[in-house]
Amino acid sequence: xxxxAQQLINGLFIGSVYGLFxxxxxxxxxxxxxxxxxxxxxxxxxxxxxxxxxxxxxxSIWLAFPVSxxxxxxxxxxxxxxAFVPLRQRADSNFSGLISSIAMAxxxxxxxxxxxxxxxxxxxxxxxPVHIWRWGGISITSLQVEIVAISLLLMVALTQFLNRxxxxxxxxxxAENDRTxxxxxxxxxxxxxxxxxxxxxxxxxxxxxxxxxxxxLSPDMGRSIELKGLAVIILGGMGSIPxxxxxGLAFGLSEVLTVAITGTSNLRDAVAFTVLFxxxxxxxxxxxxRKKMRxx
Amino acid sequence: xEALCQFFAIYGSLVNFIGINALLALSLYLTMAAGQLSLGxxxxxxxxxxxxxxxxxxxxxxxxxSVAAGSILSGxxxxxxxxxxxxxxxxxxxxxxxxxxxxxxIAVLNLDITGGAQGLVGIPNLTKTWGIYLAxxxxxxxxxxxxxxxxxxxxxxxxxxxxxASAMGINTTYYKTLSFVLGAILAGFAGGxxxxxxxxxxxxxxxxxxxxxxxxxxxxxxxxxxxGPVLGAVLLTALPEILRGTGVxxxxxxxxxxGLILLLVILFLPNGLVSIFGRTGxxxxxxPVDAVPEEG
Numbered sequence: 310x311x312x313x314a315q316q317l318i319n320g321l322f323i324g325s326v327y328g329l330f331x332x333x334x335x336x337x338x339x340x341x342x343x344x345x346x347x348x349x350x351x352x353x354x355x356x357x358x359x360x361x362x363x364x365x366x367x368x369s370i371w372l373a374f375p376v377s378x379x380x381x382x383x384x385x386x387x388x389x390x391x392a393f394v395p396l397r398q399r400a401d402s403n404f405s406g407l408i409s410s411i412a413m414a415x416x417x418x419x420x421x422x423x424x425x426x427x428x429x430x431x432x433x434x435x436x437x438p439v440h441i442w443r444w445g446g447i448s449i450t451s452l453q454v455e456i457v458a459i460s461l462l463l464m465v466a467l468t469q470f471l472n473r474x475x476x477x478x479x480x481x482x483x484a485e486n487d488r489t490x491x492x493x494x495x496x497x498x499x500x501x502x503x504x505x506x507x508x509x510x511x512x513x514x515x516x517x518x519x520x521x522x523x524x525x526l527s528p529d530m531g532r533s534i535e536l537k538g539l540a541v542i543i544l545g546g547m548g549s550i551p552x553x554x555x556x557g558l559a560f561g562l563s564e565v566l567t568v569a570i571t572g573t574s575n576l577r578d579a580v581a582f583t584v585l586f587x588x589x590x591x592x593x594x595x596x597x598x599r600k601k602m603r604x605x
Numbered sequence: 606x607e608a609l610c611q612f613f614a615i616y617g618s619l620v621n622f623i624g625i626n627a628l629l630a631l632s633l634y635l636t637m638a639a640g641q642l643s644l645g646x647x648x649x650x651x652x653x654x655x656x657x658x659x660x661x662x663x664x665x666x667x668x669x670x671s672v673a674a675g676s677i678l679s680g681x682x683x684x685x686x687x688x689x690x691x692x693x694x695x696x697x698x699x700x701x702x703x704x705x706x707x708x709x710x711i712a713v714l715n716l717d718i719t720g721g722a723q724g725l726v727g728i729p730n731l732t733k734t735w736g737i738y739l740a741x742x743x744x745x746x747x748x749x750x751x752x753x754x755x756x757x758x759x760x761x762x763x764x765x766x767x768x769x770a771s772a773m774g775i776n777t778t779y780y781k782t783l784s785f786v787l788g789a790i791l792a793g794f795a796g797g798x799x800x801x802x803x804x805x806x807x808x809x810x811x812x813x814x815x816x817x818x819x820x821x822x823x824x825x826x827x828x829x830x831x832x833g834p835v836l837g838a839v840l841l842t843a844l845p846e847i848l849r850g851t852g853v854x855x856x857x858x859x860x861x862x863x864g865l866i867l868l869l870v871i872l873f874l875p876n877g878l879v880s881i882f883g884r885t886g887x888x889x890x891x892x893p894v895d896a897v898p899e900e901g
Contacts, residue, residue, distance in 0.1 A: 344696045395872050403695055404642065408824050408871045411817060415864030423857030536707060536813060539700050547697075579711040582704040589701040590689045 311446030316565045322453045324561020326522060329460040330515035330534055331541035331553040332467060333508035339548030340484045340504045343406035347388055348512050349531030349538065350417035355381040355513025356520035356530065357425045363436055370436050374517055381513025385505035388413055393505075394498070414531075421528040429527040437521060456518045463514060464554050467507070471550065480504055484548065537578075540585040616846070617734065623842045624737035625799045630822035630834035631744050632792035637828050638757075639784035640764030641691065644816040645702035646792045648709040651811030653679040653793025654800035655719050658728040661801065663718075668731040672797030679793025680786050687785035691778065694767075706816055713808045724807030725800070732801040740798065741835070744791060748831045760784055821863075825870050827877020836878055841866075 330352060337345045355377050362373035392409040396402045440451040471477040479500045482490045491497050519534065520526040541560050545552025560581060567580045613620070633646045657675035660666040666674070690701045713719045720726060751757045759780045762770040771777045800806050818841075826837025841863065848859055874880055 338696075342696075344699075392868065399875070401875075405871050405875065407642075407696065407699070408820070409868055411821070412864045412868035412871060415867065416861050419857040419860035419864060422860065427856075532814070536703070540704065543697075543700055575715045576711070579708055579715075582707045582711070585704045586701060586708065589693060589697060589704070593693055593697055 313569065315447050316569045317562065318447065318449060318453075320562035320565035321558060322457050322561070323522065323564070324558035325457045325460040326515055326518050326557075327534070327537055327541055327560050328554040328557025329463060329511055329518065331538045331545070331557050332464055332550055333511035333515070334538050335542040335545070335548055335550065335553040336467075336480075336504060336508045336511075338542065339550075340480060340501060341393070341406070342403055343393065344410070344539075345388070345505075345508070346407065346410040346535065347392070347413040347417055348508070349535035350414040350421070351381050351384050351388070351509045351512045352516035352519070352534060353421050353526075353528060353531040354384065354417055354516070356516035356526045357421055357430075357528070358513075359517040360430060360432055360520065360526055361425065364433060370432070370521075374514070377517060378510045378514045381516075382506040382510035384417070384513075385507075385509025386502055388509065389502050389505040393501075418528060418531070425528060427528060429525050431524050431526065432521060452521060456522055459514070460518060463511060464550075467511070468550055476500070476503060533578075537581065540581050543585055544588055613734075619843065619846055621732070621734055621737060621802055623839050624734070624741050625795055625802065626819075626822065626838040626842045627741055627835045628737070628744060628795035628798070629792060629819050630826070630838040631741075631748060631831070632788045632790075632795060633819045633823055634788075634828060634831065634834040635748065635791060636784050636788035637823060638752075638764065639760040639781055640767065641781055641784060642695065642699045642820075643702040643785065643788065644699050644813070644820065645686070645706045645709075646788060646819050647811045647813075647815040648706035649679045649683060649789040649792035650796030650799065650815075651709055651713060651806075651808070652682055652796065654796030654806050654811070655713060655725060656793075657797030658725045658800035658806060659718060661731070662725070662728055668729075668801060672794060672801070675797040675800075676790050676793035679796070680790035683786045683789025684782065687782045687789075688778075691781045691785060703813065703816070706811075706813060710808050710812050713811070719808075722808065724805050726805045728800050728804055728806065730801065730804055732798045737798055737802075740794065745831060745835065752831065756780070756783065821867055823877075825867060825878060827874075827879035829876050830879055833877045833879040840878070 330348075334345065334348050337343065337348070358380055359370070359373045359377035362368045362376060363370055366373070368376070388410075392413045393406055396405045396409060399405055437452050437455065442449050442451075469477075471481055479490070479495045480503070482493070482495055483497055483500045483504075487497050490500075515534075516531075519530070537560060541556040542553050543556075544559060545554070545556030563581055563584065564577050567577050568574050629646065629650055632649070633643065636643045636646070653672075653675035655675075656678050657671040660671035660674055661668060686702075686705055690698065690705070693701055714722055759770070759775050762773065762775060763777055763780055767777055796811070799810075822837035822841055823834045824837070825841060826835065827833030844863070844866075845859055848862070853859065853862075870877060
């Protein structure tokens with residue numbers, strides 16, 4: 310029983326990082342109907358940059374975190390400017406946007422490789438002081454609590470921002486219909502650029518938390534989470550923020566439970582992708598998605 | 606003659622890989638000709654490759670027969686997967702085929718008969734260079750002929766506008782599935798040839814990044830004519846060797862160049878590199894650059 314509880318808790322922790330990653334993914338999809346496959350590369354750069362700031366720059370992680378997140382946001386602006394703005398007027402911008410985001414992903418990943426090297430690296434010990442709390446057979450580290458707190462905080466802040474702030478409402482309006490938004494006097498291109506900023510900043514934050522949680526970072530760490538992130542946003546419904554959060558948690562749980570039940574980690578990803586496949590065929594709009602997203 | 610022999614001694618395997626990649630790129634082209642974006646072609650190559658390899662190795666089936674069997678099995682799987690999945694459009698189809706590809710990869714990774722992560726080792730080396738290029742010539746000729754047949758026109762009308770095609774009385778489900786199955790058969794065939802080329806195949810060789818590579822071949826070469834994907838495959842497979850010849854050896858630079866080529870092509874040559882070599886009036890008409898943006 311304790312083991313199962315421990316697994317569930319671990320699943321929630323890793324699920325919150327997946328959720329944070331997927332929120333950025335789904336935000337861009339909701340606004341532009343474009344799958345931004347460079348998101349995972351920004352995730353990787355975020356983690357590696359924070360590590361560099363801590364290790365070489367000598368910053369505390371509490372300072373390196375926001376600096377790196379900000380840099381990722383700026384990368385998002387660059388991404389929008391280079392890969393998406395020139396394609397926006399094309400009829401097939403969904404498709405060509407997907408391709409140009411793949412191109413940017415390759416360029417970002419090669420930048421990560423060139424700047425930080427191909428080895429697997431980790432944050433220096435005691436970057437974050439770790440306490441361990443135990444109740445019976447269950448143990449929770451303060452790092453886990455901090456990770457889950459930061460990701461939940463960021464996700465709640467984003468939801469509140471989208472619901473209440475003027476710019477947040479503008480983002481939702483553009484997601485609904487960009488032409489009408491333009492007519493209503495919303496600066497659509499600026500809002501889209503801003504969306505990329507937020508999305509990439511969240512992706513970078515997820516990268517740092519992921520690196521801290523698993524204690525390892527490498528230039529190709531984005532590869533596996535890229536596919537998981539897709540699974541999460543399909544599960545939750547494309548473009549739905551609460552869906553992405555719930556999907557992330559569900560995905561984290563399904564991973565640890567598969568490992569707990571089968572006893573090996575071999576089938577961990579298979580279950581997830583089978584579920585994804587089934588959701589796509591049975592209910593393409595996802596668990597919380599809007600119906601109109603079906604045929605993007 | 607001597608120079609030719611020397612060239613083959615050095616670049617023989619590169620020449621073989623170019624041929625295989627061109628075949629694989631054509632398999633994706635078949636599916637994209639009907640406007641369907643699939644990221645599962647690498648998995649079909651895997652199904653064909655593993656089936657053919659296992660048949661030759663463990664049952665002593667003659668080479669051509671086992672390659673044919675792999676190709677047919679791959680086509681059957683394509684039919685079973687294609688029927689439900691092709692109801693999805695655009696990005697959703699891409700994600701569904703992607704998750705299918707992951708499930709295949711994980712299955713191959715965990716089965717005993719496929720040799721798991723170490724791969725299938727000891728496949729007899731039976732594929733000859735002339736065999737690959739004969740297959741490529743036949744495939745290219747068939748696809749070129751297909752273009753102006755009833756099937757080709759149906760594919761094209763579905764790619765241009767699926768709703769309109771269906772309104773004109775075209776059985777879109779039939780033709781979409783046909784394009785998917787034909788692609789799977791060709792991919793399975795290429796996979797079978799590949800398996801008998803290399804002594805060993807591993808699950809990695811049929812994963813997501815390979816599927817993306819095939820998509821890149823198509824985009825860089827151009828998907829308006831059948832020789833576009835072939836051109837893309839030839840150029841991008843040979844590029845690392847050409848770069849090595851000019852003294853660029855650093856991995857990140859080569860990778861960044863790949864990404865840069867893809868980005869430049871999608872931004873400035875939406876119909877691929879083939880559009881440099883003179884476009885026919887018909888194709889110029891179809892260039893999507895100046896098209897009116899869709900109602901979003």
